[in-house]
Amino acid sequence: MADVQPRSGNESLQCKPDETYKYHVYTAIYSVVFIFGLIFNIAALYVFCFVSKKKGNVTICLLNLAVADLTFICFLPLRISYYGNNATWIFGDALCRITTYSFYFSMYASVLFLACLSCLRYFSVVFPDSISVKTTIKLCACVWLFSGASTSPFFLSGTQIRENVTRCFEPSGQLSWTRVMYMNYFALICGFVIPFLATVIFNGLLIRHIRQIPMEKKNIRKVIIMIVLVLSVFSLCFLPYHIQRTIHLHYLVHHPNICSLHAVLQRTVVATLCLAVLNSCLDPLLYVFVGHGFKPWLEFICKSKTVLYLIPTSTDIGDQQLTEVQMEAMVKGYE
DSSP states (O other): OOBOOOOOTTOOOSOOOOOHHHHHHHHHHHHHHHHHHHHHHHHHHHIIIIIOSOOOHHHHHHHHHHHHHHHHHHTHHHHHHHHHTTSOOOSHHHHHHHHHHHHHHHHHHHHHHHHHHHHHHHHHHHSTTOSOHHHHHHHHHHHHHHHHHHTGGGGGOOOEEETTEEEOSOOOSHHHHHHHHHHHHHIIIIIIIHHHHHHHHHHHHHHHHHHHSOOOHHHHHHHHHHHHHHHHHIIIIIHHHHHHHHHHHHHHHHOTTBHHHHHHHHHHHHHHHHHHHTHHHHHHHHHHHTSTTHHHHHHHHHHHHHHHHHSOOOOOHHHHHHHHHHHHHHHHHHO
């Protein structure tokens, strides 16, 4: 186990594990997340804003979740360019700070909106009409304000010059890592542990409730799907990331000279961070199975293309009118 001499002050960390492999991993994963996340989240906004006739509490919460995901996705091209250029930042200090901030801002906004979704679904099933749409809008506004204010310290993370190269997203020095560690404790408790416990509690109460009362099979299926998807996103995307990040920061600050351990932890950073950003691609599953109007819209789009492909080209006005009637009936059937 290789050791290095302890450091003091803001001296750069002397353990320098090979990080070049992560540039290719991040570039590939971020590119996939950008393409699929952008398509499905923009589609969700379109459906929730212009197609869905029903603007209930759950739909409003999902709409805000899609906006939170898009906030992160819009800055992904800068990260893709950064890692594709061997971790060289060319966009200036201001954009580095904004991009760093947008990652944590959108992540914790997504976590809180998932918790709100579980809470709203519980009250909509157990106490129908107990929460008004206005209350839900105010709740979502509070989530945005809290997420924006609580993650504002990440604006402090700007560019760093390391090995004559301008870096971003990479704190340097013992004091910087110590500050990040304390920021992590706050984010861990307020941004993950409390929302996760609230999600587990409300979903547990919801499961107990639906087991005690008769309910249509379709409604039970929809509720169960929502519970499974929300808990899966928490467990797969956010739980490993927060556990690993807390352990990694602890050893960086308190045991900075165990280089072989830091090499292992650095590789787990890559794995858990990739899982964390995948939530932007998993959240659309909630839109399909829970969001009002999204699944019918997808089915209509697919069926419309099939109908248009199968209908032969004809100049007969009667055939054209028949096709229009069929298409209109399909639209009404999904409203």
